[in-house]
Amino acid sequence: MSILVDKSNKVIVQGMLGEKGTFHTKRIIEYGTNVVGGVIPEKGGSEYLDLPIFDTVRDAVEKTDADTSIIFVSSPFAGDAMMEAADAGIKLCVCITGRIPAQDMIRVKRYVRSFPEADRMQLIGPGSAGIMSPGKALVGVMPAYLYKEGNVGIIARAGTLGFEAAYQLNKAGIGVSTSLGIGSEAITGTNFVELLEWFNKDEDTKAIVMIGEIGGLQEVDAARYCKEHMKKPVMCYIAGLAAPKGKRMGHAGAIITAYGESAAEKIEVLKECGVKVVPDPSSFAECVKEVL
Amino acid sequence: MDIHEYQAKELLSEFGVTVPRGGLAYSPAQAVYRAKGIDSEHFLVKAQIHSGARSAAGGIITCSGEEEIRKAADELMGKCLVTRQTGPKGQVVHRIYVEEQVTVVKEYYVGFVLDRQMERVVVVASADGGMNIEDRYKEQPESLIRIVVEPAVGMQTFQARWIAFKLGIDKSLLTQTVTTLLGCYRAFRDLDATLIEINPLAVTDDDHLVALDAKMSFDDSALFRRERIANLRDNTQEDPLSRKASDRGLNYVRLEGDIGCIVNGAGLAMATLDLIDIAGGKPANFLDIGVGAQPDVVNKAVNTMLSDENVKVILVNIFAGSNRCDWVAEGLIKAIQKFNIKIPVIIRLAGTNAKTGKKILKDSEVPVILADTMREAAELAVKHVPK
Numbered sequence: 001m002s003i004l005v006d007k008s009n010k011v012i013v014q015g016m017l018g019e020k021g022t023f024h025t026k027r028i029i030e031y032g033t034n035v036v037g038g039v040i041p042e043k044g045g046s047e048y049l050d051l052p053i054f055d056t057v058r059d060a061v062e063k064t065d066a067d068t069s070i071i072f073v074s075s076p077f078a079g080d081a082m083m084e085a086a087d088a089g090i091k092l093c094v095c096i097t098g099r100i101p102a103q104d105m106i107r108v109k110r111y112v113r114s115f116p117e118a119d120r121m122q123l124i125g126p127g128s129a130g131i132m133s134p135g136k137a138l139v140g141v142m143p144a145y146l147y148k149e150g151n152v153g154i155i156a157r158a159g160t161l162g163f164e165a166a167y168q169l170n171k172a173g174i175g176v177s178t179s180l181g182i183g184s185e186a187i188t189g190t191n192f193v194e195l196l197e198w199f200n201k202d203e204d205t206k207a208i209v210m211i212g213e214i215g216g217l218q219e220v221d222a223a224r225y226c227k228e229h230m231k232k233p234v235m236c237y238i239a240g241l242a243a244p245k246g247k248r249m250g251h252a253g254a255i256i257t258a259y260g261e262s263a264a265e266k267i268e269v270l271k272e273c274g275v276k277v278v279p280d281p282s283s284f285a286e287c288v289k290e291v292l
Numbered sequence: 293m294d295i296h297e298y299q300a301k302e303l304l305s306e307f308g309v310t311v312p313r314g315g316l317a318y319s320p321a322q323a324v325y326r327a328k329g330i331d332s333e334h335f336l337v338k339a340q341i342h343s344g345a346r347s348a349a350g351g352i353i354t355c356s357g358e359e360e361i362r363k364a365a366d367e368l369m370g371k372c373l374v375t376r377q378t379g380p381k382g383q384v385v386h387r388i389y390v391e392e393q394v395t396v397v398k399e400y401y402v403g404f405v406l407d408r409q410m411e412r413v414v415v416v417a418s419a420d421g422g423m424n425i426e427d428r429y430k431e432q433p434e435s436l437i438r439i440v441v442e443p444a445v446g447m448q449t450f451q452a453r454w455i456a457f458k459l460g461i462d463k464s465l466l467t468q469t470v471t472t473l474l475g476c477y478r479a480f481r482d483l484d485a486t487l488i489e490i491n492p493l494a495v496t497d498d499d500h501l502v503a504l505d506a507k508m509s510f511d512d513s514a515l516f517r518r519e520r521i522a523n524l525r526d527n528t529q530e531d532p533l534s535r536k537a538s539d540r541g542l543n544y545v546r547l548e549g550d551i552g553c554i555v556n557g558a559g560l561a562m563a564t565l566d567l568i569d570i571a572g573g574k575p576a577n578f579l580d581i582g583v584g585a586q587p588d589v590v591n592k593a594v595n596t597m598l599s600d601e602n603v604k605v606i607l608v609n610i611f612a613g614s615n616r617c618d619w620v621a622e623g624l625i626k627a628i629q630k631f632n633i634k635i636p637v638i639i640r641l642a643g644t645n646a647k648t649g650k651k652i653l654k655d656s657e658v659p660v661i662l663a664d665t666m667r668e669a670a671e672l673a674v675k676h677v678p679k
Contacts (some may be wrong), residue, residue, distance in 0.1 A: 101514035106443045109411050143613045158559020163613050186408050216408050239562035242569035249562050280570055281563035282667035
């Protein structure tokens with residue numbers, strides 16, 4: 001098993017015309033993901049990359065039964081794209097686009113929450129590397145060859161660090177059940193806790209690697225969740241131990257502004273809650289080996 | 293993005309917030325000229341730098357009369373102010389703001405912030421000033437007056453009234469308070485701000501509610517639709533290298549040490565800094581070339597890196613996902629030859645085409661040091677820093 005994506009997802013791509021959208025859509029199709037169409041306003045009725053194109057997400061869902069969407073729409077319009085997906089009844093939306101205005105994200109999340117829980121869209125991102133369940137489906141921008149099928153779940157705020165962890169595990173012969181990027185924006189869709197819940201229920205996931213960073217408090221919430229509910233070993237690395245306070249470290253969300261947001265403070269809470277802390281970003285495989 | 297006090301006051305006054313009369317000056321003569329246009333006996337000459345806590349650092353001078361204003365302006369212009377927010381290097385004063393001094397009866401703190409956990413705009417107010425407001429916000433939220441704005445409807449009048457009553461502001465000033473608070477909220481929303489602080493918001497002896505200081509920060513991701521705000525950027529308040537890098541589409545963060553880091557992805561960059569720290573070294577900066585970097589970007593990155601004179605060693609840590617290590621290798625060789633680099637360059641390449649990339653580097657005449665893992669790369673970089 002895996003979480004959120006497997007061979008059954010019917011995927012549409014929003015914003016595949018751009019360079020990035022085209023490049024990754026090709027990769028996603030090559031991987032064997034069930035991509036059923038694309039949405040490009042004003043190009044409905046045409047074809048692109050051999051896929052039927054629709055003007056609206058509603059049209060796409062109606063004609064293809066799509067339940068999953070991946071968004072490459074540029075940042076000024078990505079908030080609108082996420083809301084359109086939610087409106088059309090998409091169940092899982094992965095927003096790769098990052099640097100979205102925070103106030104747009106407030107509106108997006110408010111809108112998504114206005115749906116009854118049973119119909120509510122699960123949003124991953126923005127600024128996410130996407131989701132990959134090795135051997136099943138890729139709904140993201142991960143370099144697929146890095147990932148072996150296996151039993152370790154990966155949740156990372158930063159895309160490249162998720163790749164790095166998968167690469168180190170792969171070299172050590174360890175595979176991955178599902179890997180997700182949750183993005184490093186100030187406001188994101190799904191957070192660590194929700195994904196830990198999914199992994200907790202997934203029979204094939206034996207251990208989870210969590211990669212956090214400075215800024216925000218969601219790692220602290222995750223630590224508390226682990227202490228109270230987690231039945232599987234969780235290993236966590238927090239990037240930015242050497243980061244000075246008040247300096248934005250490249251990500252919109254990576255800035256220490258308040259109590260509890262620094263790497264040292266997060267690590268302290270994680271340790272208190274019994275989460276195994278990965279001491280440096282070169283030791284993912286060593287740490288996982290100890291618990292598997 | 294941050295702006296100056298005088299800019300924030302100008303913006304807020306358009307949204308109905310009362311501010312003292314004032315004028316901007318670039319020279320002592322202009323400061324005097326500005327003061328002449330304001331009917332007041334006492335003035336404040338205020339250094340305009342992107343930092344709070346200016347008063348304690350001597351950046352705000354009380355004056356009466358032409359001569360004092362000229363002297364104060366002369367003292368502040370070109371001065372490097374070190375406040376507890378600027379860091380040891382301080383900020384140089386290039387602009388001053390001359391403002392009438394009002395007589396204050398009572399002071400309050402009001403802040404509008406984007407609360408990441410709640411995913412809402414939160415208004416915070418306090419009748420005992422704004423000292424350590426961040427810590428109080430997290431640790432003793434009950435000590436602050438706090439309302440959460442529902443994004444679908446925006447801030448409501450009853451919420452502004454509630455803050456006014458809780459602050460204990462005199463009821464005769466209720467309308468002014470409501471106008472001020474709702475005005476700030478509209479400015480926050482309409483201008484894509486991430487922070488508005490009025491500290492202090494003061495009641496004057498002639499019964500006005502006046503913003504004596506104002507701080508505004510804006511969402512960098514929203515500047516594309518806020519041209520007016522983007523135009524308020526003051527380059528003199530930013531690190532020149534950061535500016536150079538951002539003009540070239542690179543993301544550069546300056547730090548205090550001597551190892552320059554070229555990395556793709558901000559997460560990997562932070563991880564690289566952590567490894568340098570563990571190895572006992574100090575990073576001078578990091579330069580994020582982005583996830584899909586092509587050869588010309590590597591060239592720009594090396595060029596930017598060389599303009600930082602603190603850099604004694606260059607560490608390149610690339611994890612190619614969307615891009616390719618052979619491109620990075622070719623870009624590095626070209627840059628090293630073009631700029632005739634003499635300082636040690638440590639390179640770690642992983643991901644797509646890593647083998648080809650390493651082979652290209654080995655076969656070239658360029659003297660670089662190759663590392664297999666991030667940890668090894670960080671250790672080698674620290675080892676090669678000249679003692």
